[in-house]
Amino acid sequence: MPELPEVDVVRAGLAPAVTGAVVTSVEVLDERSLRRHVGPAEDFVDRLVSSRMLAPMRRGKFLWIPLEPPGSSALVVHLGMSGQVLLRAAGAEDPLTRIRIDIAHPTEGALRLNFVDQRIFGSMAIDELLPLGDGEYIPSQVAHIARDPLDPRFDDAEFLRRLRARRTTVKRALLDQTLVSGIGNIYADESLWAARVHYDQPTATLSAVKARQLLAEVRTVLNRALLEGGTSFDAQYVNVNGQSGYFSHALRAYGQQGRPCERCGRPIVRESFMNRGSHFCAHCQRIR
Numbered sequence: 001m002p003e004l005p006e007v008d009v010v011r012a013g014l015a016p017a018v019t020g021a022v023v024t025s026v027e028v029l030d031e032r033s034l035r036r037h038v039g040p041a042e043d044f045v046d047r048l049v050s051s052r053m054l055a056p057m058r059r060g061k062f063l064w065i066p067l068e069p070p071g072s073s074a075l076v077v078h079l080g081m082s083g084q085v086l087l088r089a090a091g092a093e094d095p096l097t098r099i100r101i102d103i104a105h106p107t108e109g110a111l112r113l114n115f116v117d118q119r120i121f122g123s124m125a126i127d128e129l130l131p132l133g134d135g136e137y138i139p140s141q142v143a144h145i146a147r148d149p150l151d152p153r154f155d156d157a158e159f160l161r162r163l164r165a166r167r168t169t170v171k172r173a174l175l176d177q178t179l180v181s182g183i184g185n186i187y188a189d190e191s192l193w194a195a196r197v198h199y200d201q202p203t204a205t206l207s208a209v210k211a212r213q214l215l216a217e218v219r220t221v222l223n224r225a226l227l228e229g230g231t232s233f234d235a236q237y238v239n240v241n242g243q244s245g246y247f248s249h250a251l252r253a254y255g256q257q258g259r260p261c262e263r264c265g266r267p268i269v270r271e272s273f274m275n276r277g278s279h280f281c282a283h284c285q286r287i288r
Contacts (some may be wrong), residue, residue, distance in 0.1 A: 002079045004148055004182025004223035007063050010085055011056045017087050017111055018053045018065055021103040024110075025049060032049035032264045033098035033117060036141060047126045048075065048101070059151070059199065060181025066129065076127045076139045077115070083122025099124055104120045148182035149219050160211050163203055168215070170206065171199035172279060183218065186254045187225065189279045191218040193253035196287045199278040205288065224250065253279040 002010075026048050028034060028041040037044050053075070054066040063085075064074040077085060086094055090102065090110035099115040115124055129137035147154045159180055166173050171177055174188045183191070192199055194217040197210065206214070228250065252262050257270035261281040270277045 002083075003061060003184035003187055004150065004222055005229075007061050007079065007182075008058055008150075008226060009229050010079070011058045011063050014056045014065070014085065014087065014113075017105060017108055018113070019055045020051050020107040020146065021108075021111070023048050023051050023053065023101060024104050024132070025100075025102040028102040030098040030120065032120050033048075033123055034125065035113070035116060036123045036127075038078070038127075044124070044126055047073070053103070059138065059142055060145045060148050060177055061184070062139070062145060062219060064127075064139050066137070067126075067239055071129055071131065071137050073128050074128055074137075074139050076125045076141055078123050080117065080119065080121030080123065082118040084114075084116040086114045086116055088114055096242070098153075116265065118162055134177065140154045145177050145181045146179055148222075149180060149215060150182070150222055156212075156215060159217065164204045164206055164208075168203055169199065170201045170203050171273065173203050174218070175274075180218075182222070185276050185278075186251070187218070187221050189254040193280060194221060196284050197285045199280055201275065201287050253281070255279065 024047045028045065031041050034041055034044055049198045052068040054070060056063060056065045056067065056199065057074075061078070063077040063079070065077075066074045077083070077260055079085075088094070088111065090112055092112055092114070094114045094116050096116050096118050097114045098117050098120065101113040101115070103111050103113065105111060111244055115122075125141065127139040127141050128139050131137055160187075162179060163173055164181070171188050171192060174191070175185070176181045189199070191214065195210070195214040195216055197206070253268055256268040257279055258267055260266065261268055261284060264283050266281060269282050270279050
């Protein structure tokens with residue numbers, strides 16, 4: 001599933017093309033991609049056509065495009081496992097397109113957004129915006145999601161307090177989107193390897209120093225992935241132009257089972273974890 005870097009790459013790619021654009025037409029080709037929209041497909045189309053888009057926003061793995069007037073509603077996009085928002089020339093077609101949105105931009109002219117989703121776990125929806133104060137708004141569907149570590153308003157002290165107060169293990173905590181958002185399996189494994197923390201370390205046993213180090217490594221890993229355009233293992237994650245990210249060549253733990261750890265040379269191992277896998281160095285990342 002796309003994580004924070006992949007979603008933010010899509011947001012940044014959309015921003016120049018959709019900010020200030022007017023929706024000229026919408027075609028829903030598969031209503032399963034509206035599972036999070038409250039109402040029928042006709043309601044989605046009617047509310048979106050003729051609306052003016054504002055600058056795209058993101059929290060964690062959720063992306064939304066606010067609509068005028070500011071603070072009223074937004075087009076919420078969740079990429080799921082294989083969702084893609086492709087920015088195309090007017091009239092362009094893509095296989096497995098579930099929703100087509102044609103827009104007219106004041107300087108870029110006519111463009112098309114194709115929402116492509118092979119596995120149909122992603123979705124689009126029109127949702128109301130809720131005020132957070134200081135001119136900040138968030139879709140009601142995203143309100144339960146915590147801020148992410150790259151958010152300027154992320155509260156380090158509150159996160160660290162809540163992390164160490166949890167009765168769970170550290171990777172489960174990192175994947176809890178109500179505690180901290182945007183981190184999935186890939187970047188959790190990479191951050192834990194960098195901080196030398198075992199994925200099954202109880203959160204209550206993390207020292208204050210180690211917890212701060214882990215948060216710092218999370219930010220470092222996310223920022224490095226952003227610079228590389230995210231992580232792509234196949235064609236299911238691409239940016240708005242259909243291009244893959246390149247962070248996969250820099251992975252040090254995730255997917256590296258059997259290869260030598262860059263620190264100690266011992267093999268990276270993989271263990272089953274929450275119906276997926278955890279990748280770590282058994283020597284460098286011991287339970288303390």
